[in-house]
Amino acid sequence: MADNTQAQTNETAAEAANDPVFQQEQAHLLDTYAKLKAMAKTLAEKMERRRWQAAQDKDDMQEEVKHNFASDGEAQETYVDYAVLNNLIRDYNLEQDADSERLAAAAKLLEQPYFAKISLEMRPGAPAKDIYIGLAGVADDNYRRMVVDWRSPVAEVYYNQENGATSYVANGRTINVNLLTRRQFDLERDQLHAYFDSDVAIEDSLLLQSLSAQRSEHMKAITATIQKEQNLIIRHKDVPALLVAGIAGSGKTSVLLQRIAYLFYRNRGDLDPRQVFLISPNPVFAKYIENVLPDLGERNPETITYREFAARLLPAGRNPKAEACPLELLWRIDDAVEHLTFEPNDFRDITFYGTRLVAGAAIMQLMQKYPNVPAGPHLVTLVREELFRRLDARLKQMAATEAVQDELLCLSLDEQVRLFNAPFDPQTEQEARDCALTYLQERFSGAVLAIERDEWLRLDRIGMRLLGVENLPASAWLYLNMAVTGMGNPDARYVMIDEVQDYTPDQLAVMARFFRRAHFMLLGDPHQAIRPETASYEQIRAVFRRLRGSIEECQLLTSYRSTPEITALFAGLLPENERMSISAVQRADTPPALIACPTQDDYERELRAAIVSARENDGLTAVVVPWKHELKKLARLLGDDMPRIIDEGQRLPASGVLALTLPLAKGLEFDHVIVPDAGPGLFPADDHVAQNRLYTTISRATRTITLLANGSFTPLLDFAN
Numbered sequence: 245m246a247d248n249t250q251a252q253t254n255e256t257a258a259e260a261a262n263d264p265v266f267q268q269e270q271a272h273l274l275d276t277y278a279k280l281k282a283m284a285k286t287l288a289e290k291m292e293r294r295r296w297q298a299a300q301d302k303d304d305m306q307e308e309v310k311h312n313f314a315s316d317g318e319a320q321e322t323y324v325d326y327a328v329l330n331n332l333i334r335d336y337n338l339e340q341d342a343d344s345e346r347l348a349a350a351a352k353l354l355e356q357p358y359f360a361k362i363s364l365e366m367r368p369g370a371p372a373k374d375i376y377i378g379l380a381g382v383a384d385d386n387y388r389r390m391v392v393d394w395r396s397p398v399a400e401v402y403y404n405q406e407n408g409a410t411s412y413v414a415n416g417r418t419i420n421v422n423l424l425t426r427r428q429f430d431l432e433r434d435q436l437h438a439y440f441d442s443d444v445a446i447e448d449s450l451l452l453q454s455l456s457a458q459r460s461e462h463m464k465a466i467t468a469t470i471q472k473e474q475n476l477i478i479r480h481k482d483v484p485a486l487l488v489a490g491i492a493g494s495g496k497t498s499v500l501l502q503r504i505a506y507l508f509y510r511n512r513g514d515l516d517p518r519q520v521f522l523i524s525p526n527p528v529f530a531k532y533i534e535n536v537l538p539d540l541g542e543r544n545p546e547t548i549t550y551r552e553f554a555a556r557l558l559p560a561g562r563n564p565k566a567e568a569c570p571l572e573l574l575w576r577i578d579d580a581v582e583h584l585t586f587e588p589n590d591f592r593d594i595t596f597y598g599t600r601l602v603a604g605a606a607i608m609q610l611m612q613k614y615p616n617v618p619a620g621p622h623l624v625t626l627v628r629e630e631l632f633r634r635l636d637a638r639l640k641q642m643a644a645t646e647a648v649q650d651e652l653l654c655l656s657l658d659e660q661v662r663l664f665n666a667p668f669d670p671q672t673e674q675e676a677r678d679c680a681l682t683y684l685q686e687r688f689s690g691a692v693l694a695i696e697r698d699e700w701l702r703l704d705r706i707g708m709r710l711l712g713v714e715n716l717p718a719s720a721w722l723y724l725n726m727a728v729t730g731m732g733n734p735d736a737r738y739v740m741i742d743e744v745q746d747y748t749p750d751q752l753a754v755m756a757r758f759f760r761r762a763h764f765m766l767l768g769d770p771h772q773a774i775r776p777e778t779a780s781y782e783q784i785r786a787v788f789r790r791l792r793g794s795i796e797e798c799q800l801l802t803s804y805r806s807t808p809e810i811t812a813l814f815a816g817l818l819p820e821n822e823r824m825s826i827s828a829v830q831r832a833d834t835p836p837a838l839i840a841c842p843t844q845d846d847y848e849r850e851l852r853a854a855i856v857s858a859r860e861n862d863g864l865t866a867v868v869v870p871w872k873h874e875l876k877k878l879a880r881l882l883g884d885d886m887p888r889i890i891d892e893g894q895r896l897p898a899s900g901v902l903a904l905t906l907p908l909a910k911g912l913e914f915d916h917v918i919v920p921d922a923g924p925g926l927f928p929a930d931d932h933v934a935q936n937r938l939y940t941t942i943s944r945a946t947r948t949i950t951l952l953a954n955g956s957f958t959p960l961l962d963f964a965n
């Protein structure tokens with residue numbers, strides 16, 4: 245960080261008492277807090293009154309509704325009464341929703357009314373305007389902004405971190421301003437603990453304070469201390485694909501979550517959380533981040549792993565991870581589908597419970613009804629819709645048969661009540677048929693799904709004909725399905741992929757095509773690619789350029805997670821030109837411990853000692869090994885001293901010692917990390933992937949790292965010895 249820093253802090257009570265600025269800010273805080281409290285109280289009372297009034301009005305009006313359908317005219321009047329009643333309820337709900345949003349904002353701000361202030365000269369010579377920035381925005385009764393939301397346009401000036409002439413963009417207009425003061429606050433409710441004024445390129449005191457706090461079992465939002473390079477990504481304009489390369493601990497995941505919160509704000513009322521997808525590396529990671537957005541007052545997006553995503557689309561029982569699939573095969577699909585024509589054997593019967601509902605041959609005939617529509621998504625959609633109609637007609641026909649009517653009589657009483665809300669006792673033939681149809685619709689609901697999922701198409705056969713490949717790899721099957729049937733999610737607007745370097749090129753191509761209208765944000769670190777088959781950054785660019793037209797890029801080069809000593813250790817594994825541009829912001833701390841043990845006895849003793857002493861540490865210690873069988877080996881060696889093993893689906897504890905594999909540790913962080921075996925066996929010097937594994941393992945540590953070797957260390961660490 246830059247040295248030309250002028251930070252003022254007020255930390256002791258005595259200093260604070262003599263500092264007029266502190267006193268002024270404390271008074272302002274007390275005033276804001278009191279207003280927020282009053283506002284919350286008024287809103288809560290107003291909402292309660294409205295709730296009561298709405299119930300009252302609804303009862304009164306319901307009594308007045310005539311329920312008279314005797315003549316057309318009277319029925320018309322009844323409909324109008326209902327419409328008035330519904331409008332009334334809707335209006336109440338709208339007002340209630342708006343107030344409940346304001347109340348939620350006020351409640352959030354009562355914990356921390358704001359975290360920063362900027363003083364702006366909006367025009368040369370104009371008096372300075374003070375703007376307080378917080379997690380949400382609120383205005384007082386006179387519509388004066390008391391606190392502005394961190395995502396509002398003017399707040400950008402705070403994150404630009406440049407005193408003097410600067411600008412922000414609002415409603416497409418660039419507004420030039422002069423930033424006179426940029427002040428950060430350490431405060432809680434109505435108590436100011438300290439303030440920090442920063443000049444020019446800042447020493448971010450609040451950042452240092454936040455980083456020195458012990459990490460917890462959950463990730464935290466970084467709203468108050470977002471750095472300039474991070475802010476550029478959070479507020480980036482929408483582009484087809486934005487690729488971020490950031491070193492370990494540079495805040496990629498934090499930035500991703502802040503961007504989601506920013507997008508929800510910018511598209512308030514228009515962006516539904518179901519239109520935003522976060523592809524997460526594993527379930528432990530998903531649990532680690534699950535509180536960040538709710539803490540920011542936003543809902544979580546759809547969070548899924550690639551495995552879950554693919555499993556939902558693949559035929560039952562098919563392994564989404566299975567075989568490698570070269571990109572060329574996918575690109576060949578694009579070409580081949582252009583010349584596709586369907587053949588009679590491309591269709592299978594839709595059969596359920598031994599009943600053939602639609603024959604494959606009939607589907608071929610349906611296709612032939614559209615001779616001018618080329619084989620592909622449009623034709624498949626037309627046929628799919630026709631199949632729904634046919635299924636419906638078929639079920640209606642079956643409902644009229646005696647066999648089905650007899651089946652209904654054999655249903656248990658419970659079943660009858662569940663299906664028809666009453667025992668089966670039809671008074672007319674039509675009623676009997678309606679019940680039979682309800683029964684059949686439930687019984688054959690699988691057929692609706694099969695039509696929806698285009699299971700009537702023999703994709704493997706089509707693949708074989710087009711590509712000459714017998715068993716299509718999972719990704720090729722999905723890609724072919726998208727090309728032939730148009731399968732995909734056109735409603736998704738944003739897709740965030742964290743740890744993008746961990747996906748294979750074909751998996752990325754599948755997602756790029758599936759979410760065909762979404763803006764992609766891809767965050768990763770090429771040096772954390774711990775499997776040889778995953779995509780290089782060059783391949784990621786190629787995939788997104790081809791499927792999304794273009795890709796923009798950003799870099800993050802500062803480590804916020806680890807101490808300078810730990811950062812130097814993992815950066816030492818990188819090529820020199822890259823190492824040079826990496827920096828760390830935390831204060832210096834304990835140097836890494838590298839313990840080489842000449843004998844097995846020494847090794848066992850040192851390893852046990854490291855784990856025993858970790859049990860006395862504050863915070864959380866992780867023993868990280870590359871693979872599962874290394875965990876087993878360790879458990880055999882340590883017996884009762886073996887730390888608790890964390891598996892997929894488990895949450896991290898707040899403190900203690902645990903053991904886990906690197907694939908699960910990815911994306912997470914621990915106060916202390918122990919690498920039980922950093923020898924050449926697990927980390928051969930000439931193996932690029934092993935080097936990445938070591939870099940990733942070391943960079944999980946925030947405060948201390950201990951590496952052991954049973955014999956000598958891997959030559960990869962020669963620079964550190």
Ligand SMILES: Nc1ncnc2c1ncn2[C@@H]1O[C@H](COP(=O)(O)OP(=O)(O)OP(=O)(O)O)[C@@H](O)[C@H]1O
Pocket residue numbers: 451454455459464466469470471474490491492493494495496497498499769804805910911912913943
């Ligand atoms: N601007 C910031 N202010 C405060 N803390 C920050 C900031 N940026 C990052 N951090 C902290 O640094 C740590 C690392 O952040 P994060 O996990 O987002 O990094 P990452 O780049 O995703 O890491 P990796 O790729 O190594 O898993 C977290 O504890 C996060 O809270």
